[in-house]
Amino acid sequence: MLIADAHCDSMLDVIRGVRHLYTASSKGHVDFPRLREAGVKIQVFALFIESIYKPNGALKRALQMISAFFDEVEAADGLVEHITTTSQLEKVLLDPKAVGAILSIEGGEALEGDIRVLDCLYRLGVRSIGLTWNQRNQIADGVGERDTKGGLTRFGKEVVKRMNELGMLIDLAHISENGFWDVINLSSKPVIVSHANCQSVFMHPRNLSNQQILALKETKGLMGITYAPEYVSEKPSLDALIKHIDHVCQLTGCADLVCLGSDFDGTNPMIPGLEEVTKVPALIKKLEKLGYKTQDIEKLMGENLIKILKATL
Numbered sequence: 001m002l003i004a005d006a007h008c009d010s011m012l013d014v015i016r017g018v019r020h021l022y023t024a025s026s027k028g029h030v031d032f033p034r035l036r037e038a039g040v041k042i043q044v045f046a047l048f049i050e051s052i053y054k055p056n057g058a059l060k061r062a063l064q065m066i067s068a069f070f071d072e073v074e075a076a077d078g079l080v081e082h083i084t085t086t087s088q089l090e091k092v093l094l095d096p097k098a099v100g101a102i103l104s105i106e107g108g109e110a111l112e113g114d115i116r117v118l119d120c121l122y123r124l125g126v127r128s129i130g131l132t133w134n135q136r137n138q139i140a141d142g143v144g145e146r147d148t149k150g151g152l153t154r155f156g157k158e159v160v161k162r163m164n165e166l167g168m169l170i171d172l173a174h175i176s177e178n179g180f181w182d183v184i185n186l187s188s189k190p191v192i193v194s195h196a197n198c199q200s201v202f203m204h205p206r207n208l209s210n211q212q213i214l215a216l217k218e219t220k221g222l223m224g225i226t227y228a229p230e231y232v233s234e235k236p237s238l239d240a241l242i243k244h245i246d247h248v249c250q251l252t253g254c255a256d257l258v259c260l261g262s263d264f265d266g267t268n269p270m271i272p273g274l275e276e277v278t279k280v281p282a283l284i285k286k287l288e289k290l291g292y293k294t295q296d297i298e299k300l301m302g303e304n305l306i307k308i309l310k311a312t313l
């Protein structure tokens with residue numbers, strides 16, 4: 001079964017000199033050989049901009065990480081392909097051995113308030129941007145600033161329009177709720193919330209309300225269910241995670257809205273049962289046991305993410 005994942009932070013280990021991704025490691029959650037072993041066909045690699053690089057130095061940090069990512073892909077010697085176009089995506093999907101990597105930036109600070117920088121990052125192969133992390137930035141307020149009720153700035157509106165034009169996937173994980181609605185109303189293309197769960201299953205400001213989930217349905221968007229324990233439950237487990245998947249499917253009456261958004265290497269430890277990427281197929285078995293239809297499991301394990309990428313790139 002085709003598996004695709006909308007969010008991991010594994011490049012953090014590389015840029016911090018902890019390990020490489022081109023070779024299998026006993027450390028961390030994801031590397032290229034383990035992606036292949038797990039049957040993950042498409043992985044979105046987010047480049048997380050740490051707070052010490054904000055606001056000054058965010059672009060330099062993003063460029064360092066992009067360069068490090070290219071080094072990893074080159075050293076992998078064909079094991080992973082950096083995907084920037086739909087035709088590349090289709091080629092990887094047809095090749096049983098290939099693994100595709102999509103480059104994303106987690107933190108719009110990397111634009112340093114300049115739309116030309118966005119164009120340049122696109123030319124470097126970046127195909128998605130998480131507009132904010134938890135703080136306020138030049139684009140919008142993050143979820144940590146939600147009390148001030150701020151949404152998109154004027155520059156943020158420019159960024160949304162330009163990302164639509166260029167064919168970049170807008171990622172609304174971590175944005176304030178007002179920012180979420182501003183983008184939903186403005187974007188001409190479907191958006192993703194790459195790693196978040198459901199507020200009505202487990203209350204957390206990073207999780208989505210039912211209205212937000214229904215708005216994603218309306219706009220053909222997508223949410224990546226995350227295994228990061230703090231968004232799952234007070235007692236995180238595989239069963240608790242599946243409650244979030246169940247909720248989205250029941251609320252929307254379909255399996256079209258959910259994809260995987262692990263947050264591997266973004267937090268540690270992960271929920272029991274999904275400790276690292278080679279455990280992910282266990283989720284398929286669990287869903288089968290619970291009586292999910294094969295067609296629906298295929299959608300949420302990978303097809304839904306592939307579909308939005310094809311619609312965007």
Ligand SMILES: [Zn+2]
Nearest residue numbers: 173174195266
């Ligand atoms: Zn995150």
